[in-house]
Amino acid sequence: MNLARIKKLAIGLFSSIPFLLSAQNVQKIHQKAILIDGHNDVIYSSIWNGKDISKPVPEGHTDFARWKKGGLDVQFFSVFTDPEPRSKLGLYADANDQIDSLDALIQRNPGTIVLARTYQDILKGIRQKKIVALIGVEGGHMIENDIHKLEALQKRGMRYLTLTWNNSTPWATSAMDETLHGDTLKHKGLTPFGREIVRKLNELGVLVDLAHVGEQTFYDAIAASTKPVIVSHSSVYNICPVFRNVKDEQIRAVAKNGGVICINFFSGFVSKKYAEKSEELMHYRKQFTDSVYAATHDSMETRKQWHTYYREQTELLRPTLSDVVDHIDYIVKLVGDDYVGIGSDFDGITSVPVGLEDVSCYPAITAELVKRGYSKKSIRKILGGNVLRVIKASF
Template sequence: MAGLATSPFTANAATSSYAKEIAQKYILVDTHIDVPYRLEEAYDDVTQATEKGDFDHPRAVAGGLDAPFMSIYIPATLEKEGGGKALADRLIDRVEAMVGRAPDKFALAYSVADIKNNFKLNKISLPMGMENGTAIEGSLDNLAHFYQRGIRYITLAHSLSNHISDSSYSEDRPWQGLSPFGKKLITEMNNIGIMIDISHVSDQAFYQAVELSKVPVIASHSSLRYFTPGFERNMSDDMLLALKKNGGVVQINFGSSFVTEEANKYRDKVKSHVTQFMTDKGIADKKDAAAIAFEKAYKEKDPFPFASTADVVDHIDRAVKITGIDHVGIGSDYDGVGDSLPTGLKDVSTFPNLIQELLDRKYSEADIEKLMGANVLRVWQQVEDYAEKH
């Protein structure tokens, strides 16, 4: 995105003009932003400035964001209820409508070449990734359909195990990793040119996917388990080493509960205190007015412990230490983690704050370019090149 943005920039006072220049100079790719489902729940015109949410065009321009992957999010409950494919098509329609309303601001992107071309045209690319393979509905024809519609990565599962893969969140692990269809799907995704996203899957499924894939995989919005012990949704050090061997990238999630143990355990701590209060008072219904009042008072006394920009960069630091500079990137989860975003990184205008923290830690401009997007574009290009030959 050539030239510095003129729209308001939510920056820390210490953020330098150099950090802002870097944000504008190189292609900045964020592999997970939940705009389509946000609009499904409450419509907003993100081609203009919006009061709600974490993303809109002016803020994206201000932050230097060039290629936000629009997340085509499919709730895990639709695995049993049905309707996943229909919802996916509707959310893709929403992304296409964004471009249709503002073709001077946004452009669809189906390839790495599209990203680079749109960047030269000062347009924000809107590539798409599907969060939860439930929408495939067991059909390789549907895989081809979604490729034609622009899906370029698929998160194999979400918060519940599905017909493709076990989930990191689910106690139910029917497949002990990937299902027979899931294993076949890996091969077909390789052949058609869709990146395999291992965020959300169980450890077993991760290792099986890496073993089966002929090309690098991505973790589109995951952070490191080292900082959140016991939180399987994040990646362990051994998984990072396997990802490095595979050639893939981990895209760091900004959500505070992904970043610090204190934030990660906060919800359980609140629930424990509320449960104890209800037991002491003989209250059975959590919707009881006294229980609700107690929870509100507790949160006011002990508010949610937001992570910081520095905490996020701690994850980047450790991932780089383990995998090297070529295997780390950004997958913020903006519009997907509610109000849990770290101080200094509250919306898409704030990427220069992240860049400033990297500069303060002596990352070179070339290294920052890799973290901003060059690494994941390298993986995407490898996936494209493999598919062309198969």
């Protein structure tokens, strides 16, 4: 080998050292941090329907192997059902059926996953290197306006209650309803019973979750709560102005309360361009599907062609991992690094950012934070420390 060739190889070797050290640094920071995801819909999308995520699952965003690769420590499992019940027994029965399915998964895999009910349970599970499962009930409609059912869900392990989903309850108005039907609502915000629900959640050690709620409900709930709140899966309105994201004054209110906002990964909540294109397509949907159905007279084929067309039109507008971290950056710059976390909404969303394709990709967030100059202390807060602080103050 001639001298020039040796010199070239040496230059290549030494130039790669900073990159290798950086990658090792990111891995070390990520492994040492406690990673908590505030929201995942895999119960509803998979477990409740008989899929076993303890084994590799080809579709969807979540399974045990990918969680391990992503370095997850604690997962809030969302218990969700539509405004119309799936069970003839009602919405509360749906919630219990989903908790049953999570319990069964845990019983089959005791060496891998454990249900936590207390702050100490969480720390114990992390020390045992297990996935720590927490239950979040996504929608106050599942208590069926009965405070005793709220208490029963707490006994089953519920550790946050999202006061509304997109649908309002008789005692709390949702973001969707306040946005689309604000002028026709009988009331906005919490009723006296709604404030009683918030007080009962505080008493029971259940986090008040303000994702999905309308602005009036949001402020009413913060005023009624004596403990820090969580916004389990929302992003920043000033970056992506959609009804589900939080505005600057809401971010400041959460910070004043000592709570935490967990950033949602859905492309339509991360990127303004993606959200605008999606809205444009939805206005065109009926025209498109009517045309396809007239030609095929096949409803399944019509849906298939619409979903293919929609994906093709939006794919190039998918945001990136960097765009997600912009939302984290925004909150940190507005109120500091104590009030933001991760709430992916994996397996509950139809489009994810490039670089965050599934639960194995969490380390990419750490890498981006390192790239932007975040300290190890700040990264530990963002990945899970802030949510853990709120849990400790409430459970």
